Amino acid sequence: xxxxIQFLRNPDPARIPADLLAxxxxxxxxxLIVLDGEExxxxxxMATLLHGNEPSGARAIHHWLLGGxxxxxxxxxxxxxxHTALHEEALxxxxxxxxxxxxxxxxxxxxxxxxxxxxxxxxxLHQHRPECLLDVHNTSGVGPAFGVAPHEDLAHExxxxxxxxxxxxxxxxxxxxxxxxxxxxxxxxxxxxGARDPVADRIxxxxxxxxxxxxxxxxxxxxxxxxxxxHHPVRLELVPGASIAYCDExxxxxxxxxxxxxxxxxxxxxxxxxxxxxxxERGTAALRVRNGRGExxxxxxxxxxxxxxxxxxxxxxxMVTTNPQIALSDCLLYASPEREHTRL
Numbered sequence: 001x002x003x004x005i006q007f008l009r010n011p012d013p014a015r016i017p018a019d020l021l022a023x024x025x026x027x028x029x030x031x032l033i034v035l036d037g038e039e040x041x042x043x044x045x046m047a048t049l050l051h052g053n054e055p056s057g058a059r060a061i062h063h064w065l066l067g068g069x070x071x072x073x074x075x076x077x078x079x080x081x082x083h084t085a086l087h088e089e090a091l092x093x094x095x096x097x098x099x100x101x102x103x104x105x106x107x108x109x110x111x112x113x114x115x116x117x118x119x120x121x122x123x124x125l126h127q128h129r130p131e132c133l134l135d136v137h138n139t140s141g142v143g144p145a146f147g148v149a150p151h152e153d154l155a156h157e158x159x160x161x162x163x164x165x166x167x168x169x170x171x172x173x174x175x176x177x178x179x180x181x182x183x184x185x186x187x188x189x190x191x192x193x194g195a196r197d198p199v200a201d202r203i204x205x206x207x208x209x210x211x212x213x214x215x216x217x218x219x220x221x222x223x224x225x226x227x228x229x230x231h232h233p234v235r236l237e238l239v240p241g242a243s244i245a246y247c248d249e250x251x252x253x254x255x256x257x258x259x260x261x262x263x264x265x266x267x268x269x270x271x272x273x274x275x276x277x278x279x280x281e282r283g284t285a286a287l288r289v290r291n292g293r294g295e296x297x298x299x300x301x302x303x304x305x306x307x308x309x310x311x312x313x314x315x316x317x318x319m320v321t322t323n324p325q326i327a328l329s330d331c332l333l334y335a336s337p338e339r340e341h342t343r344l
Contacts, residue, residue: 008027021090030078043130044071047121135188142193143319151181263322317334
């Protein structure tokens with residue numbers, strides 16, 4: 001087994017560069033930061049920068065390190081895609097060109113560079129035995145912060161509530177880090193908002209402080225926060241070989257032309273009168289909608305009408321992207337039926 005992750009333990013704040021990119025350059029590669037806590041017998045874990053263009057989590061841990069404070073418990077924190085974040089124009093690449101998405105590699109095979117990083121981190125988690133695991137991201141488009149968890153219980157809800165008021169309970173299996181969640185280590189993903197949004201940086205910074213300092217992050221919701229919970233999301237994907245473009249009018253020869261304003265629907269309601277985009281000559285044959293069992297359930301969620309694609313029921317959309325590369329390699333958006341929405 002290759003072990004590409006290096007270690008940084010209790011770094012001296014005076015030796016940490018004040019600029020995030022300078023700090024990442026000093027790290028030089030995937031790094032596990034280990035901070036001793038006030039309570040030595042307990043450990044919490046965190047991962048961030050799994051995608052090189054999602055810096056809010058890295059900014060949050062960098063801010064914490066500069067402050068020189070000690071967390072309540074020991075912290076083990078992975079900054080994964082350091083090379084990707086520094087590649088060419090900094091903080092622009094989700095993954096290294098030609099490599100797999102780092103957050104799709106936490107199940108076998110572990111036979112490439114992202115797989116080696118994932119396998120090594122899983123081994124380190126097994127060694128440190130944290131009581132919980134937090135994975136901090138930015139959304140692919142503009143929108144409010146939300147959490148994602150594979151299980152619906154107080155522990156997962158409480159961790160997410162340290163950051164935001166929306167939670168998605170998912171049964172999708174993609175090979176993400178969050179999917180290792182279980183007893184005794186609940187794991188959640190927090191999407192802090194858009195990568196260029198200062199509010200996302202603040203959410204990551206303030207939420208991380210609560211995660212590191214609160215006595216109990218799994219037993220109660222944070223403060224007076226209410227939590228909106230959505231269930232069973234699906235993914236709207238383009239089939240291999242299909243094409244997508246973003247424009248305010250249909251483009252010839254394109255399978256799906258999406259109006260850029262669709263991004264404003266992130267965590268908003270979308271009903272049967274909300275146009276998703278213009279369909280090309282292939283119609284809905286260029287699309288598929290995957291549920292947690294891997295089934296194509298497009299007809300249950302979307303319908304074609306007058307050359308456009310519309311929801312066939314009231315949906316809550318999230319992770320709507322205006323990046324065509326992400327739309328083609330991953331998905332255009334996630335959707336959850338509004339009828340499966342509950343409030344805590």
